[in-house]
Amino acid sequence: MITTNARxxxxxxxxxxxxxxLRYAEANAERLDRSIISIGYSTLLSNAxxxxxxLAELHVDTGPDWDGCVWLERLEExxxxxxxxxxxxxxxxxxxxVIRWLSRR
Known part of the structure; x- marks a missing residue:
């Protein structure tokens, strides 16, 4: 979606x-009870x-004001x-x- 502006x-x-x-984990390392390694890089990659x-299947954002830059900003949060x-x-x-996150936007 970011590079193609497609679904x-x-x-x-x-x-x-x-x-x-990974940035979320690093920023919140002191308060989180699970490390990146304990969850597993492959698990986190699979989740991503x-x-x-x-996201590509379920989002409804379209139109002239939507482009990959919007997704870049939203996904990097x-x-x-x-x-x-x-x-x-x-x-x-x-x-x-994903459904919960999209409903908040």
């Missing part, structure tokens, strides 16, 4: 989501990949309630997390 997942979407998840697929926060887990229902 398809691309590697930039996955990479940005993974980077955001699944989320990018669900690491604040409370961000998608990165929701995906920083070992056992997350990714589809539900």
């Amino acid at each position: 398809t997942k691309d590697l930039e979407d996955v990479g940005l989501l993974l980077h955001s998840i 990949d699944q989320a990018a697929c669900w 690491i604040s409370e309630g961000s998608l990165a926060q929701m995906l920083y887990a070992e056992d997350v229902d990714v589809e539900s997390a």
Whole structure:
């Protein structure tokens, strides 16, 4: 979505989501009870990949004001309630997390 402005997942979407998840973990390391290593890089990468697929399928943002830059800004967020926060887990229902996150936007 970021590089193509299309309703398809691309590697930039996955990479940005993974980077955001890792930034979220680093920014909140002192208060989180799980480390990146304990959750697993492959788990977090899988969460990012699944989320990018669900985002491409479920989002309804279209029109002249929408482009990949909007997604770049939204997906890089690491604040409370961000998608990165929701995906920083070992056992997350990714589809539900994406639906909750999209409904807040």
